[in-house]
Amino acid sequence: MAARAIIGMGGYLPLLRLDRAAAAKALRFSGLGGRGAGYRGVASWDEDALTLAVEAARLTGHSSAPDTIVFASTSAPFTERSHATLLSEALSVAPQCRTNDVAGSRRCGVSALLDALLGTGEAIVAAGEQRAVKAGNPMHFSFGDGGAAARVGDGTGAVLVGHASLAHDLIDIYASRERPEPYAYEERFVKDTATKAVIAPTIKAALAGAGVEPGDITHAAVHEPLAGMWRDIAKATGITAPNHASALAAAAGDLGAAHILFALGLALDAANIGDKILVAGFGSGCDALVLEVTGPVAGAASAAAALKQGLAFADYVRFLSLTKAIDLDWGVRSEFEQKAQATVIERYGRDMIGFIGGRDSRGNVQFPKSPIPIHPDATGPEALEDVRMADLTATLVSVTADRLNFTPAPPFWFGLVQFENGARVMMELTDADAEGFAVGAPLTMRLRIKSHDKRRGFRTYFWKAAPAARPAMEG
Numbered sequence: 467m468a469a470r471a472i473i474g475m476g477g478y479l480p481l482l483r484l485d486r487a488a489a490a491k492a493l494r495f496s497g498l499g500g501r502g503a504g505y506r507g508v509a510s511w512d513e514d515a516l517t518l519a520v521e522a523a524r525l526t527g528h529s530s531a532p533d534t535i536v537f538a539s540t541s542a543p544f545t546e547r548s549h550a551t552l553l554s555e556a557l558s559v560a561p562q563c564r565t566n567d568v569a570g571s572r573r574c575g576v577s578a579l580l581d582a583l584l585g586t587g588e589a590i591v592a593a594g595e596q597r598a599v600k601a602g603n604p605m606h607f608s609f610g611d612g613g614a615a616a617r618v619g620d621g622t623g624a625v626l627v628g629h630a631s632l633a634h635d636l637i638d639i640y641a642s643r644e645r646p647e648p649y650a651y652e653e654r655f656v657k658d659t660a661t662k663a664v665i666a667p668t669i670k671a672a673l674a675g676a677g678v679e680p681g682d683i684t685h686a687a688v689h690e691p692l693a694g695m696w697r698d699i700a701k702a703t704g705i706t707a708p709n710h711a712s713a714l715a716a717a718a719g720d721l722g723a724a725h726i727l728f729a730l731g732l733a734l735d736a737a738n739i740g741d742k743i744l745v746a747g748f749g750s751g752c753d754a755l756v757l758e759v760t761g762p763v764a765g766a767a768s769a770a771a772a773l774k775q776g777l778a779f780a781d782y783v784r785f786l787s788l789t790k791a792i793d794l795d796w797g798v799r800s801e802f803e804q805k806a807q808a809t810v811i812e813r814y815g816r817d818m819i820g821f822i823g824g825r826d827s828r829g830n831v832q833f834p835k836s837p838i839p840i841h842p843d844a845t846g847p848e849a850l851e852d853v854r855m856a857d858l859t860a861t862l863v864s865v866t867a868d869r870l871n872f873t874p875a876p877p878f879w880f881g882l883v884q885f886e887n888g889a890r891v892m893m894e895l896t897d898a899d900a901e902g903f904a905v906g907a908p909l910t911m912r913l914r915i916k917s918h919d920k921r922r923g924f925r926t927y928f929w930k931a932a933p934a935a936r937p938a939m940e941g
Contacts (some may be wrong), residue, residue, distance in 0.1 A: 472624040475526030476615030477769025488780030498602040502527040507610040511874040512914040519594030527764035533587030538575035558820040576747025580898030582618040610719020614727035622761025629675020664835035666702035672754035680704035687729035689748040731769030775936035802918040824850025831889040897932040908934035
């Protein structure tokens with residue numbers, strides 16, 4: 467029987483990164499805001515926990531028919547709608563796969579990963595976070611938006627050699643329906659209790675179960691409830707390996723349920739065959755895993771690459787708007803209904819979120835599909851072959867920067883996009899830098915929020931065209 471292993475990883479961060487030190491100047495008068503060092507990943511107005519998880523899952527090298535897809539998040543946009551099902555449709559995988567959403571604590575992604583390693587078949591565990599925090603709260607700077615995913619199956623990669631779990635209702639932070647923004651308890655209490663009563667005992671149990679000495683661990687991905695706790699955790703467990711989760715928190719923020727999966731990607735990218743990696747997720751207890759690297763892991767380099775790419779900004783008001791800490795009055799142009807009909811989603815939803823076009827009998831590709839192909843030589847209705855457009859490269863044929871049409875990030879960019887298979891689609895453009903878009907620019911597709919009906923609390927998703935390459939982070 468083949469060993470179960472992590473055979474694919476994906477790490478994804480939004481383009482925008484808040485320069486904490488620069489933005490903290492806006493709160494200097496108050497003494498609020500927390501530490502002003504490093505960067506924080508900030509989702510754009512058309513991103514959320516689901517889109518971030520989808521982008522990470524795309525990087526794992528998944529097959530067209532995984533057995534299970536799990537979505538993990540503490541900030542999922544819906545409370546009664548399966549994000550894992552939406553994720554499966556965005557990946558255009560076979561609809562027969564099992565889907566499941568997990569939540570309730572920051573360790574839910576690690577818990578789902580452990581379940582996948584103990585299970586059977588190919589499983590994708592994808593996590594995304596965009597947690598809401600009030601302005602002035604230190605967590606507003608220390609948190610970050612991002613996504614990460616792991617693909618589990620039979621073969622070589624990162625093999626599970628030991629694990630341990632502990633259920634412990636330690637309340638360091640919590641959020642509820644009555645208070646959606648997280649509330650934090652006293653730091654010294656959290657540091658002492660989490661280290662001694664939760665994290666360290668679970669790690670020791672996992673090491674013992676694996677028959678591994680603390681000194682045998684070469685890389686760690688351990689969630690720190692508070693910055694700087696790795697020193698105490700390492701001392702309590704005897705581990706001397708670097709903790710990639712600490713570096714991630716400084717460079718992009720605490721990514722919640724996605725944090726340890728992303729940090730695991732960093733660890734795998736830095737590891738060699740034979741290395742042992744410690745993984746520990748924290749939140750209402752702890753799950754600790756000991757992994758041994760037995761072969762390459764597809765997509766492992768994506769996490770490190772994501773940290774090196776991004777667009778830093780220091781505009782605190784823009785940050786408040788993007789994180790929904792303030793609600794700007796966008797004027798009359800923003801006053802329009804975006805109600806989505808369930809009947810329309812039932813009829814076209816899978817083609818829309820999966821970006822599925824059609825190829826006619828003569829090889830011409832179009833989106834959207836139509837009963838009669840959009841081709842001068844078409845003779846009548848015909849069945850079109852499904853063609854996934856989301857993973858294709860494209861170039862920009864024409865571009866418009868519209869300052870009359872409403873968007874929370876003006877101008878509204880759109881243009882005619884030429885795909886490598888011959889299809890041409892008029893699309894919205896996203897992730898513009900200071901230079902904007904130019905004709906002939908290479909493009910990649912990103913799943914984003916298409917419409918947001920705030921009155922009814924509903925959002926729909928579609929793909930937008932983004933620059934194929936991202937700028938390198940400075941410094």
